[in-house]
Every structure is written in C-alpha cells, then in structure tokens.
Amino acid sequence: MRVIVVGAGIAGLSTAWSLAKRGAEVTLFEQGPVPNPLSASGDQHRIIRRAYGGQGGYQRRIDEAYEAWDEMWADLGEKHLVDTGFLLVSQTEGDEAEEYRDGLVAGGYPFEELGPEEAARRFPFLDAGTIRFAAVSPEGGVLLCQKIAASMKRWLLENGVDLRENAKVAAVDVAGSVWLENDEEITADHVVVTAGAWVLGLMPELASELTTYRTAVAYLTPPEDLREAWENAPVILDVGGTVDGYVLPPVAGTGLKVGAGIHKYESAPDENRVALEGEGEQIRDYFGPPFARIAEYSVSDVVTCAYTFTEDEHYFAKSEGRLTVVSACSGHGYKFGAAVGRRIAGGVLSGDTDAMRIWLEARD
Structure with missing residues (x-):
C-alpha cells in the first residue's frame, strides 16, 4: 500500500514509522526542516503524564502511550525520555x-x-x-522533542521512507492526491494529513471544528x-x-x-x-x-x-475516501505521539478508521 503523510511533527513521524514497519510504501512531506522549529514538535521538550482531571479517557490511554514509546526506543536504539515524575x-x-x-x-x-x-x-x-x-x-517525565525528531528522521531514511523536507503541500483531495507548491501532483492509495496548526490551510472547511x-x-x-x-x-x-x-x-x-x-x-x-x-x-x-x-x-x-x-479539547479525526485528517488538541499531541502513529497506521491499513477515531477522541 502506498501512503502519503503530510506533516512531519510527532504525529506524522510516528505514522510514517508505524506504516513502514507494517510494510507500507511511505512518502512523508514536511514544509520545513525536520525538526521544524515552528512546529509544536520542534521545541526542546514536552511533558508525558498520567493526571488528566476530568478527561479519564486520556488518563487511561497513558499505558498504551508508554508502550508505544518503548517500542520506538527499541527501534531507535536510544531512549529520549527522562523519568522525572x-x-x-x-x-x-x-x-x-x-x-x-x-x-x-x-x-x-x-x-x-x-x-x-x-x-x-x-x-x-x-x-x-x-x-x-x-x-x-x-510516574511522568520529559520527552526530548528535538532528539526524538532527529532520531526518527534517521530511522525513516534508513528504513526506506521517502522523506521530503522543505516540500510544502498546497492541496489535498479525497481521491488520494496531493499537490506541492510547484504544482507537482503525487498520488497514493491513501493520504494522511497530520499538519498540526497548518491543517486549515489545506482544509479550510474544518474551521467550524478546529480553531488555531x-x-x-x-x-x-x-x-x-x-x-x-x-x-x-x-x-x-x-x-x-x-x-x-x-x-x-x-x-x-x-x-x-x-x-x-x-x-x-x-x-x-x-x-x-x-x-x-x-x-x-x-x-x-x-x-x-x-x-x-x-x-x-x-x-x-x-x-x-x-x-x-477543538471546542471540547479532544483529538479531531476524520476520514473520507482516501483521505484521513488527524489533528491534536493543544498539549494532548506530543505525549501520545507514538501511540497515535500506531493507531493511524492501523486504521489506514485495515480500513477501520472509525476504531482509530474512537481511540483518538478518548471519550470512554
């Protein structure tokens, strides 16, 4: 299966990682360098934590988040998590x-x-x-974003992912095509958009559900x-x-x-x-x-x-045709990054994107 991923923040990097491990042919586009200092994934560090107040669904998903990070550390050969509590x-x-x-x-x-x-x-x-x-x-600690992105970039290149930095996607469609700023069109069996705060530039119709x-x-x-x-x-x-x-x-x-x-x-x-x-x-x-x-x-x-x-501060996920869009809500994004990538890859490859969406929204 050929899959295009748009956006190489932690969700895009992790999706490409999980897809490649499952045998997919992956092309990953990032509008800047990896890591991109303008992205939420480009800062020095982010928190992973259990406590979640009233959002018990996300609190219960932390176990899977840790499991997914452990899988990633094993692949990378190094752990970029400091367990501070x-x-x-x-x-x-x-x-x-x-x-x-x-x-x-x-x-x-x-x-x-x-x-x-x-x-x-x-x-x-x-x-x-x-x-x-x-x-x-x-329980809890600090995820080292810039080190994770650098290690992930190396792993993806070593494992056959076509990673294209400084390649801005200008448009996408539900038929499985993306267009770059130079008007080049690339098609695949499925397109995954993990463009973070830039998602509305590609899909302005989502402005009723997402605010930047x-x-x-x-x-x-x-x-x-x-x-x-x-x-x-x-x-x-x-x-x-x-x-x-x-x-x-x-x-x-x-x-x-x-x-x-x-x-x-x-x-x-x-x-x-x-x-x-x-x-x-x-x-x-x-x-x-x-x-x-x-x-x-x-x-x-x-x-x-x-x-x-989103208004209720849960993940946003939507699939139509050969297109899947996933957007994190504020600080939810990074701590679940590796698990989110696994869930997106599983949903795309199996065709069960509803199960992917339910897990991401974490309403149970």
Whole structure:
C-alpha cells in the first residue's frame, strides 16, 4: 500500500514509522526542516503524564502511550525520555491542580500529598504561604522533542521512507492526491494529513471544528541557589490558581520552561511568530505565586507556538475516501505521539478508521 503523510511533527513521524514497519510504501512531506522549529514538535521538550482531571479517557490511554514509546526506543536504539515524575500544586479551592489530583484518586493511581511546609522543604522554589497542598507522583517525565525528531528522521531514511523536507503541500483531495507548491501532483492509495496548526490551510472547511491559537513559552534562568533544586525537580503539570501553568525542569541539556494556558489567542500559524517585547517577563510573572522570588528569574528565551483546538479539547479525526485528517488538541499531541502513529497506521491499513477515531477522541 502506498501512503502519503503530510506533516512531519510527532504525529506524522510516528505514522510514517508505524506504516513502514507494517510494510507500507511511505512518502512523508514536511514544509520545513525536520525538526521544524515552528512546529509544536520542534521545541526542546514536552511533558508525558498520567493526571488528566476530568478527561479519564486520556488518563487511561497513558499505558498504551508508554508502550508505544518503548517500542520506538527499541527501534531507535536510544531512549529520549527522562523519568522525572510529576508534581501538582494547588493554590485555590477547586483549581485545576485539585481536579488533576481528584482524577488520580478516582483512577486509583498512586501519589503522595504534601502540606505547604513539606512541599516547600522538598521543592524550595515554592512559596509555602501561597499554596494549599502539593501532590507528587513518580510516574511522568520529559520527552526530548528535538532528539526524538532527529532520531526518527534517521530511522525513516534508513528504513526506506521517502522523506521530503522543505516540500510544502498546497492541496489535498479525497481521491488520494496531493499537490506541492510547484504544482507537482503525487498520488497514493491513501493520504494522511497530520499538519498540526497548518491543517486549515489545506482544509479550510474544518474551521467550524478546529480553531488555531498562537501561544508562547518562556525559558528561565533561576537564581543560582535554586539551580540544583530545579535540575532535580519533577515536571509540574499545574501550578494551581487561574493561569493553567505548567513547568518543565532543565534536564538532559534543556532549559527551564514555563507556559500558561491563559497566554493564547486566535491566530494563523504563520502570523505573530516573533515574541513581543516583555512577553517573556509577562509569562514568567504568571508563576509568582506559587514560586518564591519570581523576579529573580531572568528570561533566556521566548518561543512561540501554534496549536489547533477543538471546542471540547479532544483529538479531531476524520476520514473520507482516501483521505484521513488527524489533528491534536493543544498539549494532548506530543505525549501520545507514538501511540497515535500506531493507531493511524492501523486504521489506514485495515480500513477501520472509525476504531482509530474512537481511540483518538478518548471519550470512554
């Protein structure tokens, strides 16, 4: 079977990987280099975690996500996952950190709850006076995106995938054809679009179901006396309060990254990609509280990102004729990347794309 994959973020790379392993003839198009620094998969690192609040379907799918990553590490001959564990920090009653904790309780997953003083003793970057409780679990960690993409690129080329970088697809159709910007037409038995935030450029009719947002993350340099604490910290899934904030520690050569869910607005993926003056400091300041001495953290870099969102924040998947479109919703995308690729490949090769869609939407 000949399959074209459009977009070489983690979903496209993993789909090409899984298709090639199952004997398909794969052509993978990417509009930029691999990894592409403008894509959500091109940043330094992303979180994998169990806690999911009210979205129990995704919480239960983490087991398969880990299994798929393990299969990929075996193929690549190297593991690009740092097992840090994860931390939740609640500031106000009923905040998202508390919802995540309650989801762990409901699922019967292990964690340790800490009072404010104990949390600040164990994690000295926290201000005990601003938090209600913390919860820590050994399960979870940091996926090293750029290293994964580089290793995947090598594996795909070594295993017969026709990977075409800097080849932008201008159009697709349900009959199994894609057209490049130079008007070249390529046909296959099936086309899979995993173009991330650029999907509406190919399929504007999906605008009623997908919305593209621009956001940004900041990389910080902590005070020197807190550097070691951060280097040994778990990922922080939520810092509580109202900012929907998350933190990735500086591990394996990465930086200390902070991002906030409230820091986003609607935008086309190629627009507003330059960080604004003072934007890094604005993102940093969302985190004080619960971090102590936030003004002592300097901003080393600001990276803009573009994501698609569905209204209910579940994956989007749709198949028609010889065309399948899959789009992740915000941060769901990366942690499930290897499993998503396996599911897409299975659906395309078997013809059962409904089962693929049901798994991706994770409503059960």
